[in-house]
Amino acid sequence: MKFSRLLGPLYYILLAVFLYLPIVFLIIFSFNDSILLALPLEGFTMKWYRAVFQTPELLTAVSNTIWVAFASSLISTVIGGMMAIVTVRYSFRGRKLFSSIATFPMVIPYLVLGIALLLFFNALGIPLNLWTVTIGHVVINLPYAMLIVGARLSDFPAHLEEASMDLGATYWMTLKNITIPIITPALLSAFLSSFTTSFDEFALTFFLTGTENTLPIYIYSQLRFPARLPLAITVASMVIVASSILILISEWLRTVGQVKRSIY
Amino acid sequence: MNTKKRLLALISLPSVWLLVFFIIPFSMMALFSFRDNSFGPLFPPTLKHYQAFFASKNYLRMLAESSWIAFLTALISILLAYPLAYFLIFRGGKHRLMLLSLLIIPAWTSYLLRILAWKVMLGSGGIINSILIQFGWISERIPLILYSRSAVIITLVYIWIPYAALPIFSSLERIEPHLFDASSDLGANPWRTFFNVTLPLSIPGIAAAFFFVFIPTLGEWVTPALVGGVDGIMYGNLIQNQFLRGLNWPLGIVMSLVLMVIVSIFTILLYRFISIRDMSSIA
Amino acid sequence: MKMKYVQKVVLFCLITVLISGCSPKGQGPVLLEWSGYEQESFWEPYKEQHPDALPVFSFFADDSEGFAKAKSGFAFDLVHPCSSWWKLYVDHGLVQPIDTSRITHLDTFYPDMLAMGQFNGQQYFLPWEWGYESILVRTDLAPDIPESWADLWDPQYSGHISMYDASEAAYLISGMSLGIDPYNATPAEQEQIKQHLIDLKPALLNYWLDYTEIIQLVAQGDVWLASHAWNDAYGVLLEEGYEVEFINPTEGRLSWICGFGIGANETNLDLAYDYLNAVTAPQSMANMGNEFYYGVASQQATDLLDPFVVEILDLEDPAVLENTFFYQPLSEELRTTIEAIWSDVKASN
Numbered sequence: 001m002k003f004s005r006l007l008g009p010l011y012y013i014l015l016a017v018f019l020y021l022p023i024v025f026l027i028i029f030s031f032n033d034s035i036l037l038a039l040p041l042e043g044f045t046m047k048w049y050r051a052v053f054q055t056p057e058l059l060t061a062v063s064n065t066i067w068v069a070f071a072s073s074l075i076s077t078v079i080g081g082m083m084a085i086v087t088v089r090y091s092f093r094g095r096k097l098f099s100s101i102a103t104f105p106m107v108i109p110y111l112v113l114g115i116a117l118l119l120f121f122n123a124l125g126i127p128l129n130l131w132t133v134t135i136g137h138v139v140i141n142l143p144y145a146m147l148i149v150g151a152r153l154s155d156f157p158a159h160l161e162e163a164s165m166d167l168g169a170t171y172w173m174t175l176k177n178i179t180i181p182i183i184t185p186a187l188l189s190a191f192l193s194s195f196t197t198s199f200d201e202f203a204l205t206f207f208l209t210g211t212e213n214t215l216p217i218y219i220y221s222q223l224r225f226p227a228r229l230p231l232a233i234t235v236a237s238m239v240i241v242a243s244s245i246l247i248l249i250s251e252w253l254r255t256v257g258q259v260k261r262s263i264y
Numbered sequence: 265m266n267t268k269k270r271l272l273a274l275i276s277l278p279s280v281w282l283l284v285f286f287i288i289p290f291s292m293m294a295l296f297s298f299r300d301n302s303f304g305p306l307f308p309p310t311l312k313h314y315q316a317f318f319a320s321k322n323y324l325r326m327l328a329e330s331s332w333i334a335f336l337t338a339l340i341s342i343l344l345a346y347p348l349a350y351f352l353i354f355r356g357g358k359h360r361l362m363l364l365s366l367l368i369i370p371a372w373t374s375y376l377l378r379i380l381a382w383k384v385m386l387g388s389g390g391i392i393n394s395i396l397i398q399f400g401w402i403s404e405r406i407p408l409i410l411y412s413r414s415a416v417i418i419t420l421v422y423i424w425i426p427y428a429a430l431p432i433f434s435s436l437e438r439i440e441p442h443l444f445d446a447s448s449d450l451g452a453n454p455w456r457t458f459f460n461v462t463l464p465l466s467i468p469g470i471a472a473a474f475f476f477v478f479i480p481t482l483g484e485w486v487t488p489a490l491v492g493g494v495d496g497i498m499y500g501n502l503i504q505n506q507f508l509r510g511l512n513w514p515l516g517i518v519m520s521l522v523l524m525v526i527v528s529i530f531t532i533l534l535y536r537f538i539s540i541r542d543m544s545s546i547a
Numbered sequence: 548m549k550m551k552y553v554q555k556v557v558l559f560c561l562i563t564v565l566i567s568g569c570s571p572k573g574q575g576p577v578l579l580e581w582s583g584y585e586q587e588s589f590w591e592p593y594k595e596q597h598p599d600a601l602p603v604f605s606f607f608a609d610d611s612e613g614f615a616k617a618k619s620g621f622a623f624d625l626v627h628p629c630s631s632w633w634k635l636y637v638d639h640g641l642v643q644p645i646d647t648s649r650i651t652h653l654d655t656f657y658p659d660m661l662a663m664g665q666f667n668g669q670q671y672f673l674p675w676e677w678g679y680e681s682i683l684v685r686t687d688l689a690p691d692i693p694e695s696w697a698d699l700w701d702p703q704y705s706g707h708i709s710m711y712d713a714s715e716a717a718y719l720i721s722g723m724s725l726g727i728d729p730y731n732a733t734p735a736e737q738e739q740i741k742q743h744l745i746d747l748k749p750a751l752l753n754y755w756l757d758y759t760e761i762i763q764l765v766a767q768g769d770v771w772l773a774s775h776a777w778n779d780a781y782g783v784l785l786e787e788g789y790e791v792e793f794i795n796p797t798e799g800r801l802s803w804i805c806g807f808g809i810g811a812n813e814t815n816l817d818l819a820y821d822y823l824n825a826v827t828a829p830q831s832m833a834n835m836g837n838e839f840y841y842g843v844a845s846q847q848a849t850d851l852l853d854p855f856v857v858e859i860l861d862l863e864d865p866a867v868l869e870n871t872f873f874y875q876p877l878s879e880e881l882r883t884t885i886e887a888i889w890s891d892v893k894a895s896n
Contacts, residue, residue: 015344022382109500232377
């Protein structure tokens, strides 16, 4: 019996090692004084970190990525939130159809989505730029935003809102004072989730990028050059730290609502 | 009435969005599949690309093989993720969500670089080879597992385990604890409880996990290109080839449409098992 | 009215999308270029001339990607494709004739290479760099050194060959190894070429995608025969001290040549010519040659190359160049066939 109690933690640790190994690898090599990814280690250096800040294309790529992630997450959250309210609080003919179409992008491989949007932009003569990338990211994040907010909304019965309106508030006041505060953790969770998806998005972005790169595209184009590899690794290490903070906040926010659920 | 006006106000923007950036592009894509070549006129429409696709044994076979790879990947991911989720729920205590999140963090690092790191570690110049040679288990360096179908599956499983664990975790979490008490009160040992209570109740989570691994894997092309070698090529690579190398967009679109049909069939089947809650836990 | 406000904001964003999507980008010329060629040492004179109107780059990793981008309406001022695609760009009206009187270094170009860029009596492309494609061999690991493209199919190398993922080169190599003229093959012969490539698959370790990968693989010793590799990989590995050889197959090495063309749209023409002149200046070309170990299209630039590069390029030995098989312009039909063949080869087992 004693042994079986160890199995669980052992398994967890094993998986954790498996998952973190490449990360540790990357972080170690970001301090390594060599352009080759090989042992033995050559010596500790901060030069790659310094070099990152001296490479304008890299910094631009990072700022582009942040911009796209922010914009697409904002749009996804707003539109997704609206979709959630519509599908959970209202019943109308065609609700199932609307819901299916809205969630459909989730099941379409990014490759196909990228191609469809590329064709669309080409046909309209819209040149590829960060906006087209943003639109692509919204398309893939929208279903998740809708589901996250929808899940939270469906946990709360509608009678709170009904009570509010019975007491004389207009619908819009109700939305502002009741509904939105209730779903705010979900909105933020959807935002953060979209943000982190968008940040490392490659497969879809690949088709929709023009002259302005995002970080994953930049990294991909730099993989060809051995001399540039350490820079890419260093940036990735920095991104890990930032992403981990974001992920932890996102998880915390999601659970905030779950604690309150026990009241009902 | 008032309700209708509200509904209209809320639904108009999403509808316009879906129409402009989803429905229209896909309709265009469907129309494009009848185009003679990538850059010529739209009329007259032709079925020749559909014919070419179905006449070739290779494309359909690749689709079947890729489906199999995707299936295996999903299966293995679930088999590995389930114990993890189980352990976290039942032994994780109040920090279980945090523990799970810790495993999700690597997933947010550059996917390309993580794969590169694995390639270097597994490659014949890498650590694992060094260790094996040190112990005398192999006499010469070999690129372990790389450049094969197995490499693709292993790499994909590596990527997907955290994502598979999430919905399973979520559905296990929702099982009422008193059911376990009831089960043991009725005399069932832990195994029977597991098979008769826990497992059946976690099926929505398992189905969601399967869904979320299988479908993206079907369209994968990046991982096969990086670690697949010659026989790890997947259907997605062929599609990508048509667009970026072959310049045969109509054929690429036909291939994409066929893929989407397969995926849609699967989705409809899976929708029977999944609820909104399960899907949301993935995000 | 919060919702309506939010709606307005988002609607505004959507409109801005469409509008900003149509606005012209940047001040300098827009280049459709291979990734890696944006280095300033390749176009330094332009930077001195126009420090405020720097070029804007859009990258592609393969000629077909570049062509697809150009054909989809991407507005570029200069494009840098390789010779087998030049005719396609001209036929599709994507490039305009170059006014050779505006090219300051015109007389420094090798006449043969310059002639390759002429179509319908006009100069559409200025040649810039060229290189070989051949089998790169780890002479210390391979049991025998291959002497012909056909040796790729020799079972003694099985499992240690990596092939570049390119349809055209594969087609040419396979054709040459069978003794078939790939540009004039009958459908039956094309079927042979295809089958020959399928037969090679079990012997391949993988398809390599970029030169970092192939250098790594050859350095590690996993790959004994890299088919085909360019002189840049050869140069890097030699410098790192590996025992490698870039062979001279009996059928001849393949050789590619790439160059610049001016986009068919009329904006930024002056800047485009200034950039062209900067990039075709002998020193600029030499900088690139020294960086990538490539050959350059002008005698004066060749004179400025490092001796190591000259050695790698076998420039001292005219016989090599004579036996070289240059990529010829492809007709659209042949290109489609070649792509279909490659797609089939990759899909079959």
